[in-house]
Amino acid sequence: MLILECPYCGVHAEETELHGGGEAHLTRHGPESSDQDFEGYLFQRENPRGVHFERWRHVHGCGKWFHAARCTATLEVFGTYSAQTSEPPQHIRDRISAKRPGWSWRELA
């Protein structure tokens, strides 16, 4: 059971306090979008063995959604950050790069 630090209330929350929300940083495609874009938005998800960005909600705590950057293979957590951003902040990316040299954003596999 993972422990993630809620960036809003600072609690180191156990997984039972949290609700997982799948892949983070999706772009919503609305009414005028192409079938392909909409399919990608609604159904296609990354499932990497390695660095991944996820949405979590501190549901049995402060109720806030946040993002977590972690490694699905080693369970290492690179950091948690606000959900109110469309891409991972620079300090999170830097931390990942320090641990996983050569890694870059959106090269998830």
Next chain:
Amino acid sequence: MSTRLATGGRLTDRTKQMKFRFNGQQMRGVEGDTLASALLANGQLMMGRSFKYHRPRGPVASGSEEPNALVNLGQGARFEPNQRATTTELFDGLVAASQNHWPSLQFDVGAINTHLSRFLPAGFYYKMFIHPRPLWKHVYEPFIRRSAGLGAAPDAETVDADTYEHFYTFTDVLVLGGGVAGLQAALTAARSGAQVLLLEQNAHWGGRTPVDGGEIDGKPAEQWIKDTVQALEAMGNVTLRSRTMGAGVYDHGYVLGYERLTDHAPETPGPRHRLWRIRAQQIVTATGAIERPLSFAGNDVPGVLLASAIRDYVVNYGVSIGDRTVVVTNNDDAYRTAICLHGHGLNVPVIIDARMQGGGALMAQAEALGIRVLKGKAIAKVKGTRKVTAVEICDQAGEGAVLETIPCDAVAMSGGWSPVVHLWSHCGGKLSWDEGNAFFRPDLSRAPTSHDGAPFVIPAGSANGYIQLKDTLADATTAGSSAATAAGHQPKVGTLPQVAPREEAAMLPVWLMPQGANVKLRSKAWLDFQNDVKVSDIQLAAQEGYESVEHAKRYTTLGMATDQGKLSNINGLATLSAALGEAIPSVGTTTFRPPYTPISMGSIAGQARGDIFQPVRETPLHGWHEAHGVHWEPVGQWRRPYSFVQQDETVEQSVNREVKAARDSLGLLDASTLGKIVVKGPDAGKFLDMLYTNMMSTLPVGKCRYGLMCNENGFLMDDGVVARMSDDTWLCHTTTGGAERIHAHMEEWLQTEWWDWQVYCANVTEQYAQIAVVGPNARKLLEKLGGMDVSRETLPFMQWAAGTLGGFPVRIFRISFSGELSYEIAVPASQGLALWERLHAEGAEWNATPYGTEALHILRAEKGFIMIGDETDGTVIPQDLGLGWAISKKKADYIGKRAQARSHMTDPTRWQLVGLETVDGSVLPDGALAVASGTNANGQRHTQGRVTSTYHSPTLNRGIAMGLVLNGPDRMGEVLEFTKLDGTTIPTKIVNAVFLDPEGEKQNV
């Protein structure tokens, strides 16, 4: 025959006799016995029958790795199947029975399978029972089900008489295993000041070192163990728990411990088992090692045991398996058993050593005692069925030609030792193959990692592949020190426990005995005793293409069930790799999954049973309902009245009475469970326009609008009435089950997509009691209470007003889910009961009748109103339900709009909502399908519709239903055939879904 020796048994107290029963027979044991040692002391070597071939089986081991001696334990409310006799501590009055035989352990009809074993190879069931298909259901499946499983399932109606609990704790260093390695690691870590928790699965500390002997720091091992435990107990930062197993290691230092508090003393008050939910910064796995069997023909005959187990029974319990024990080995350790037996006055006719050069110092010692040692030899076959009678000896290098037959009544086998790597592996720790010792050991460079990317599990002692006592203690010291450091403490420099080195000759990997054994011998050489997997089965699996170890495991069932690879793993892998012609490490291991040994279901449930299994939500009127004949219905976590049953009335009659009361005069409904979410802010209107399919931003203050909510996939997920409270505030009503879900849905969109919109939402469901006053006399009742103008002109349909009604501060919503004149009155929860009672008192003149959910359902169905969860099931869009009118055409976007534009959603052949009436007036079965002509590829009838809601309407005195039907709205008056459970069909006419008052005149008064 197995028996109690005249003296000995370091764990037993012979002055304390205990009585117990096995298969109805009265037996005696002594305090400190396990059930297995007590049975052996009574001459009961055979303890069960094997799973597939029903072969007679006795214990192979003395601990938790035991595959055979599984028994039905206890009676009545304390009955439990598949309990290991080797880890069940004996108590006075214990009752046990053997498993998997009929009619008796001695004579078992199923044993015929062993003679049919040629015809029951690996994969037999998969191959045999596939054709012809119809036989599966009526012949094969019932037969397999009857013969499946080992122990008897407990009676489904019996409630477990014991209690269980969960316990949460945190520690710096968790040491799993209280053998000498665990003790030493715990001591080293504790001296640094770290908080240490030490768990041991058995009742005794020190593991098997006292049996194996040796001196530590110049004193007997047993004394060193005692002193170390005392030292640990004296330290304030150390907690010790025996009878507590480390069951599983999980992400980020989470560990489950399984404590057995009263299994050994059932009359003790308190919980029986305790599940420890531990968070540890560092975990030391000092889980020891398990001896491996050797694969020779007849290695499963009762009386063939692991060499270490035979030694355990003698030293720990003063019990011998037989008078004449043949030892067979590929390593030096088994010589200890021979020397031990000899020391207890028991005969060892021969030690069969597979190694051409034999062993080291221990062999010399055995030979000096006059024990005959044969080198380079093997067992060709064990003779005997219910017990060992003799062994046939051959050359290990050959194919099994018998050189000599030696009568004996026990065989002590040792194929070497395997570190217990389960807990290391649970959370991703990898293994490497140790060629010299022929075992997998933890690969420290690939340890399980925690949140910081650093290792959090450290193996220690023989669990880390250090089998010799000196090395074990040195490694445990390192492990304890590393764990303390990693947990942020400074370990003290201390001296290592002093142990004299012992010279042992190298072991020889022996995977089959003799190495060239013919097929007849291989088909009687067991790898997995519990699942009846033999060398020949693994070879067959490899031959048939099951090359992956995970596939071979599933095809043959090797290492499944409670074994989890404890005894069978390495021998099975080695056999598979030999058959594939590959090296053992390239074949790899199967996955080790928690728990290490089975834990009770009760411990997993903990306190969550009965009334506290889950919280029950009660409305402010709950107590009133209970006092008035309520028949409850669970709705999510709520309890809602299904109906109120009066004396001399059936539930069905009460529902009909309630419907009629609401239609004819006055009904009262507790609608408090309805979700109520306040949405407020400058952007609230914009937000609700995205959330609902219809336009909410244009709703005038004081008005109500029925709204539909879809998910992003376009499917209808909730509905309800939205009321505009003020310029920037809306109140959204949701379904009873939907309040939390919809509130979470709102938060998710606000927090993660439209976070720049200025909107707050608050779930105020429990802040208000809500009462629906329904029926032709509803207005008269409200007027009688007085204080608010509820006339048609001032408070018309789909408006709301705030005010004081009969002294209560209320909001009155003029909305209707019944088609009647109806007011829903919201009042602060604390005043709900008072208002409810007042409404009943003042409404008595109109026979005010409380009604429940079933009447509510019928009232809405008579009007053709949909119900989320009945008409919808996650695949239905509003357009299917004739609710196109509630979908705004003006809005550029709403959640689900894009999805509803997909070709499948706009397909004109989607089934559409209609009303249904059986020609004979009967009630359609729920979920019934409308059949069409022709059949599909599976020979099933084509369908063209299904029933979504079906009731008896007391108002119309006939069955009414709603359903989704192909082109339904265009087929009014057409008669379709709907299925019944008995296979026949009911002719049913398609009608308008609004069965009553289609113009809405009753509610609009």
